[in-house]
Amino acid sequence: MNLKFLETFVWVARLQSFSLTAEKMFSTQAAISSRIASLEEELGLRLFVRDSRGVSLTLEGLKVLDYAEQMLEVQRALKHSLDNTNPQQGLVRIGVMDTVIHTWLSPLMSTLMQTFPAVEIEITADAARNLCDQLQKGYLDIVFQTDLIRHESVRNLELAHYPMHWIAASNSIYARPYASLAEMASERIITFVKNSRPHQDVLNLLHAHGISTPRVSCVNSVSAMTRLIRDGFGIGALPAALVAKPLASGELIQLEPGTRLPQLDVVASWRAGVGLELIESIVDMSRQVVSQYAADVGPLRMVPAPGLNNRRTLE
Incomplete structure (x- = not known):
């Protein structure tokens, strides 16, 4: 045969x-x-x-x-x-959302290249919804994004949660106390790409508080979004981990309107099956990298998923 x-x-x-x-x-x-x-x-x-x-x-x-x-x-x-003397070879196609790129992707890539120096790595950056679609169609081998993928041949591992915050430039007109979410929502809100998980979370939160026509600007680039916020064009709804340095320097501040944003989840999703041991190794590698990154930046920036060190895999 x-x-x-x-x-x-x-x-x-x-x-x-x-x-x-x-x-x-x-x-x-x-x-x-x-x-x-x-x-x-x-x-x-x-x-x-x-x-x-x-x-x-x-x-x-x-x-x-x-x-x-x-x-x-x-x-x-x-x-x-x-032939166990030859290093692991092959091509691994990894899909990542912007937030991962700007936080722990670099330490993951460093670990991956040291462990598998002969493996070719291809990185695709896109919105979570598109990454999920590409994984299910076979264009990607593993994706790091926000949602569990319910598919018989896909496995998921919850990695961590990013606390989301209302953030503004300290020298802007938005750097002031707000008595309520409704008062703050009269200003322009800047967040992630349209129909993404954080964008939907922002809309749902505002609508739940009776704010039916908010001024929300969606930006499909984390770099552009943070630049607009730092330049005082609106109030950002994003993970503090993305702007840790300007927050520490005082260039940006966190606003407290009395209502918190839902956290942003990070999930590793990959295809299960025989012959995909390299992918499994990278998933395990990402678990270790995320645990270390979360320990380094602290719970205000990133929180490991419960049981991450015991590797809770969801089919």
Whole structure:
């Protein structure tokens, strides 16, 4: 039995798409279809159902998937036992939201490159919603973003929470006491990209306090957002970790209108399965890096998720 055909079968089952599998395996859709057809002919079984909704496994295909993953794991273990002197190689595609880039991505990359110097790393920065979509389509291997991904082939690990604050430039017109959230909401609020988790949290909080038409400006770049806040163009709704230095110097201040913002969660999400041990190693690495980063900056900037050191993985 051709192990390359089995590997192709496993990826079609995971991605539920012939075209995405072709991209993943640097092949053509015709070649992928031919491999699956050959495997079905050899086994005398129909492995997939193809319809307008996409590709799904048959009952026989589900049984074959379990054995196929076991066979690929044996192949991987055999190769490793025969040649364990070579460093780990391959390409890892990591998706990150802006907040991670500006806080603990650098120590993670430093640790990753020291541990796996031969691994090629590709970084994609995007909004959480887009990162989740790209992971499920197979364009990314692991993403660090805000939401749990409910998908049968995706695992999630809650990493940490960023406390969110109302922040303004200390020399701006906004640097004054506010008696209530409603009073503060009459000013311009600056926050993350539209429809992101923090943007929705800000809107929900304001609406819950009867503020139906707030002036909220959405910015899709953390650098641009913090620049606008520092230059006095509005009140920021963002994690204090992103502006730790200007807060410490007094250039920025935290406002206390009596109502706190919901925290911003950070979740690692990745595809589960045989042959993805490198991804699992990076997830474990991120857990350690986040724990250390949180310890360094303190609970006002970042709080590790409960049980992080015991690695609580959510399917």
